[in-house]
Amino acid sequence: MKYVPHAYQRYCINRLLTDEALGLLLDMGLGKTVITLTAINDLKYNRFAVNKVLVIAPKKVAEATWSKEAAKWDHLKLLRIAPVLGKTQKRIRALNTPADVYVINRDNVAWLVEYYRNAWPFDMVVVDELSSFKNHQAQRFKVLTWVRPHIKRIVGLTGTPAPNGLLDLWAQVFLLDQGQRLEKFITHYRTRYFERNYNGFGYTAKPGADELIQQKIADICISMKAEDYLELPDAITNVIPIVLDDKAKKLYERMEKELLLQIEDTEITATSAAVLTGKLLQLCNGALYDEDRQVHEIHDNKLEAFMELIEQLNGKPALVFYSYQHDLTRIKKVLEKMNLRVREIKTPQDQDDWNAGKIDVGLAHPASTAYGLNLQDGGNHVVWYGLTWSLELYQQANKRLHRQGQKQKVILHHLVVQGGADEDVMDALESKATTQDKLLEALKARIDRISA
Numbered sequence: 001m002k003y004v005p006h007a008y009q010r011y012c013i014n015r016l017l018t019d020e021a022l023g024l025l026l027d028m029g030l031g032k033t034v035i036t037l038t039a040i041n042d043l044k045y046n047r048f049a050v051n052k053v054l055v056i057a058p059k060k061v062a063e064a065t066w067s068k069e070a071a072k073w074d075h076l077k078l079l080r081i082a083p084v085l086g087k088t089q090k091r092i093r094a095l096n097t098p099a100d101v102y103v104i105n106r107d108n109v110a111w112l113v114e115y116y117r118n119a120w121p122f123d124m125v126v127v128d129e130l131s132s133f134k135n136h137q138a139q140r141f142k143v144l145t146w147v148r149p150h151i152k153r154i155v156g157l158t159g160t161p162a163p164n165g166l167l168d169l170w171a172q173v174f175l176l177d178q179g180q181r182l183e184k185f186i187t188h189y190r191t192r193y194f195e196r197n198y199n200g201f202g203y204t205a206k207p208g209a210d211e212l213i214q215q216k217i218a219d220i221c222i223s224m225k226a227e228d229y230l231e232l233p234d235a236i237t238n239v240i241p242i243v244l245d246d247k248a249k250k251l252y253e254r255m256e257k258e259l260l261l262q263i264e265d266t267e268i269t270a271t272s273a274a275v276l277t278g279k280l281l282q283l284c285n286g287a288l289y290d291e292d293r294q295v296h297e298i299h300d301n302k303l304e305a306f307m308e309l310i311e312q313l314n315g316k317p318a319l320v321f322y323s324y325q326h327d328l329t330r331i332k333k334v335l336e337k338m339n340l341r342v343r344e345i346k347t348p349q350d351q352d353d354w355n356a357g358k359i360d361v362g363l364a365h366p367a368s369t370a371y372g373l374n375l376q377d378g379g380n381h382v383v384w385y386g387l388t389w390s391l392e393l394y395q396q397a398n399k400r401l402h403r404q405g406q407k408q409k410v411i412l413h414h415l416v417v418q419g420g421a422d423e424d425v426m427d428a429l430e431s432k433a434t435t436q437d438k439l440l441e442a443l444k445a446r447i448d449r450i451s452a
Contacts, residue, residue, distance in 0.1 A: 006031075012024055021154050021155075021176045023157075023172070030224060032157045036155060037069060037076055037101075038075065040124070052121050054122035054124070054126070055128055056127050058128070060308050062106075066083075068418075080098065082097050122151065125154050127157065129157065131159075134168040136170060159314065173217055177220055190203055235409070235410045239416050240305060240413060241418050281323060281422065284302065285386050286300060289326070303330060306320075306334075317360055318360070319381070320361060321383070322364075341359050345359075350362070354379075355378045366390075369400060380401060380408040382398055382413065387425040427442075
């Protein structure tokens with residue numbers, strides 16, 4: 001696919017080419033990954049300014065997003081992406097594989113620093129989701145500061161750098177400039193810009209501190225919100241690719257084969273196709289009903305990606321659409337671990353509370369909330385945990401936020417398992433295809449592939 005950057009994307013790319021340290025504080029959906037890869041490609045192959053690039057990312061992002069994005073665009077075909085994931089020996093093999101960009105899970109940063117010690121080879125580092133390095137006491141922050149003097153170029157990517165206040169900014173900016181703008185020590189930063197609360201717990205920003213801090217970091221950070229860029233469509237589609245781990249992939253492929261072979265020699269009707277595809281979509285989501293409606297959990301890969309997405313939203317409200325009751329149960333269970341206000345959107349009171357900002361994660365089934373609910377005042381992020389074949393339901397569900405009165409760009413996040421039935425549904429939705437025809441076509445293609 002040919003990449004034609006928007007004006008703001010071109011501006012960001014040019015800044016990455018000229019600045020050795022830069023924070024890209026861009027809303028989700030504005031293309032941080034392709035912007036960064038485009039700059040890396042230019043720095044590597046046209047300017048010979050970098051040799052080896054390290055990307056540090058959340059686990060599920062490291063597994064799929066960077067590789068998928070590089071493969072998507074024609075101008076990035078030379079870039080070799082090496083995921084540094086899995087067990088120790090697998091990570092070591094990946095590090096010794098010739099590549100341009102090495103992508104590692106942020107939880108393995110300490111291991112990586114220890115592995116290289118004084119022979120740090122990466123002259124450029126990209127920290128995807130910089131806000132996950134906001135804690136100056138965390139090991140991942142400390143070890144990165146040890147090798148920071150050996151890093152020539154550094155880029156920090158995040159949508160919300162200070163979700164819990166200005167104190168969160170110090171560690172993130174320190175990684176970029178090693179203390180030049182917001183003091184070399186957190187204690188000095190606190191003393192200069194904050195006052196201790198009267199009860200002795202926590203800090204409050206001094207009057208005018210917000211503006212002063214923003215002025216200090218303005219030259220090293222680009223901050224853009226989706227609603228500021230009118231050339232973008234009112235609703236932005238963000239596909240989050242999910243790679244199943246080896247165990248889950250084998251289970252998925254085995255169960256898919258068994259299901260498909262059962263009807264290989266029979267006439268496939270729309271009804272049987274819908275039932276079968278429903279089972280495959282359940283598998284993508286991570287659990288499956290048997291004939292007695294008992295739930296069998298297959299994998300947590302999509303749940304993990306979902307949790308990373310909620311974390312990246314940093315407290316911004318999300319309207320989450322699920323497909324099956326077991327999706328709802330499992331989502332609610334993992335969200336219990338987070339300090340978030342979670343509620344199913346069912347009643348007029350739920351609608352009012354959502355629009356009043358009293359709900360962080362709203363859970364809804366597209367069939368029950370596709371019509372009648374006006375939720376545009378409560379947020380602008382939609383998350384499709386489970387996809388639907390019904391184009392009408394899909395469009396109507398999105399209209400709960402993407403409707404008149406919405407003051408921000410609506411971003412539609414889709415969790416899509418690579419190689420699974422999710423991809424068939426996503427293709428159909430993006431092409432606005434006739435649902436029934438597309439469903440039958442996709443299913444027959446899968447049967448042909450399995451039988452070959």
